[in-house]
Amino acid sequence: MNLDILNFxxxxxxxxxxISFRPLELLKDTNRTELPVDxxxxxxxxxxxxSSKIEGENIDFDSYFKHKFLKIKFKPDYTRKADDLFSAYExxxxxxxxxxNVKKAHSILSQNLLPENQQGLIRNNPMFVINNDDRIEYVAxxxxxxxxxxxxxxxxxxx
Numbered sequence: 001m002n003l004d005i006l007n008f009x010x011x012x013x014x015x016x017x018x019i020s021f022r023p024l025e026l027l028k029d030t031n032r033t034e035l036p037v038d039x040x041x042x043x044x045x046x047x048x049x050x051s052s053k054i055e056g057e058n059i060d061f062d063s064y065f066k067h068k069f070l071k072i073k074f075k076p077d078y079t080r081k082a083d084d085l086f087s088a089y090e091x092x093x094x095x096x097x098x099x100x101n102v103k104k105a106h107s108i109l110s111q112n113l114l115p116e117n118q119q120g121l122i123r124n125n126p127m128f129v130i131n132n133d134d135r136i137e138y139v140a141x142x143x144x145x146x147x148x149x150x151x152x153x154x155x156x157x158x159x
Contacts, residue, residue: 003159004152037069040093045069048085054129054137055113057081080112099154122146 002008045068049061059082066072067079068086088109095101107120127140141149 003156005149005156041069044086044089044093045082047089048082051085052082055081084109084111084113097157099150122150 045064046061049059049064052059059078063074064079064082067074068083088105091108092101092105095104103120103122110119123140123146124143126143128136129138131137
């Protein structure tokens, strides 16, 4: 079997269960910190806040936690983009990983970020993130290779 991205050399060991690492079993056996809210919803909210911060949003986790789980009201502009990310994470967790669903998740997370005609599309321009020191923190893959790399990814996923 040939895959476009993934290395197939370890699949036989995995199929024969000769690899002892079982991340899902480890997670089940882990003593979780008692949280007053759903475990995954809590960590989705953490991810939503810090992903928003990477994108330059001025939001802190304490306020977002109070908004999301204690229903404390904040100005809508303060929480809207983090809420969109949270909704996109929930969508992704509950839907099969397909290109159409990735585009749908992008539409959800970009509702208050991009014009409607750019939501749910594969970008066609360079993208990078600049940090507080005005230095480039992250550079995305060049747009000219994105479609091909997505084809490789979903080809491997569908095997």
